[in-house]
Amino acid sequence: VHLEAEVFDLMTKWIERYRRLAEERYRRLDAVLETMADDEQEDDK
Amino acid sequence: MTTTTKHETQIIVDPDVPLVRIIREFDAPVEKVFRAHTDPDLFKQWAGPNGLVNEIETFDCRTGGSYRYKSSGQGWEGWFRGSFHEVRPNQTIIQTFNYEEMPDGVALERIDFEDLGDGRTRISSTSLVDSFEGRDAFVASGMEVGVNEGYQKLDAILAS
Numbered sequence: 001v002h003l004e005a006e007v008f009d010l011m012t013k014w015i016e017r018y019r020r021l022a023e024e025r026y027r028r029l030d031a032v033l034e035t036m037a038d039d040e041q042e043d044d045k
Numbered sequence: 046m047t048t049t050t051k052h053e054t055q056i057i058v059d060p061d062v063p064l065v066r067i068i069r070e071f072d073a074p075v076e077k078v079f080r081a082h083t084d085p086d087l088f089k090q091w092a093g094p095n096g097l098v099n100e101i102e103t104f105d106c107r108t109g110g111s112y113r114y115k116s117s118g119q120g121w122e123g124w125f126r127g128s129f130h131e132v133r134p135n136q137t138i139i140q141t142f143n144y145e146e147m148p149d150g151v152a153l154e155r156i157d158f159e160d161l162g163d164g165r166t167r168i169s170s171t172s173l174v175d176s177f178e179g180r181d182a183f184v185a186s187g188m189e190v191g192v193n194e195g196y197q198k199l200d201a202i203l204a205s
Contacts, residue, residue, distance in 0.1 A: 011181065015058055018065070018184045021094055023054040026069045026168075028091035030052075032081050033073040 063180035064173040071168070075160040078168065079135045082106070082156065089114065097121075108132050112140075127151075135160070142172065150179055 057066040071078050081087045085104035092099055097118040104112045106129050113126035127141040135158055142152045152172045159167040174180045 011058075011184075014181070014185045015056055019054055019056040019067075022056065022067045022069070024095050025091060025093065026052075026054055026071075028095070029078075029081055030071065032087055032090045033071060033077055036073075036077050036081070036087070 063177045067170045074164045075166045078166040
């Protein structure tokens with residue numbers, strides 16, 4: 001039971017790190033979305 | 046210690062099927078969010094962990110197309126590739142995802158784009174692999190980078 005709890009705890013940490021990586025990635029996507037032109041034209045800078 | 050924002054990413058790790066689901070909302074219309082996934086010049090700006098730079102070799106995001114790109118940084122580089130199985134504009138992308146160092150470890154990914162109205166969009170991104178061991182390795186992958194990033198961010202927060 002103790003070992004299972006340790007594994008569960010480790011997995012919970014992995015999941016939180018994975019979630020944080022996804023959040024960081026999507027914050028960069030937020031930034032990309034802000035740079036895209038508001039009109040429907042391609043952003044061809 | 047956690048900064049809360051209105052768009053914090055949600056993670057669902059399924060207990061019965063080896064999949065991970067990521068849900069996130071964006072303050073942008075669905076056409077823009079979709080284009081940021083299909084245009085390689087936009088995609089490469091945000092894909093992957095912080096601190097890595099992406100170089101696209103192939104990126105043909107349409108039904109039957111494929112992609113291959115290199116991520117590098119912090120003394121590391123790796124190639125990723127996959128097939129675009131089904132691409133429905135502003136709705137769904139179904140693709141495979143593979144880190145080439147582990148050729149048997151292919152994830153099946155499905156990204157659904159939901160128009161929330163008022164220029165907002167919700168993404169649901171599901172990665173399915175063929176075993177729980179594979180799923181857990183997938184969740185744990187990139188953790189060396191992730192841990193370092195986390196500590197750097199924590200340092201910055203603590204210093205501010």
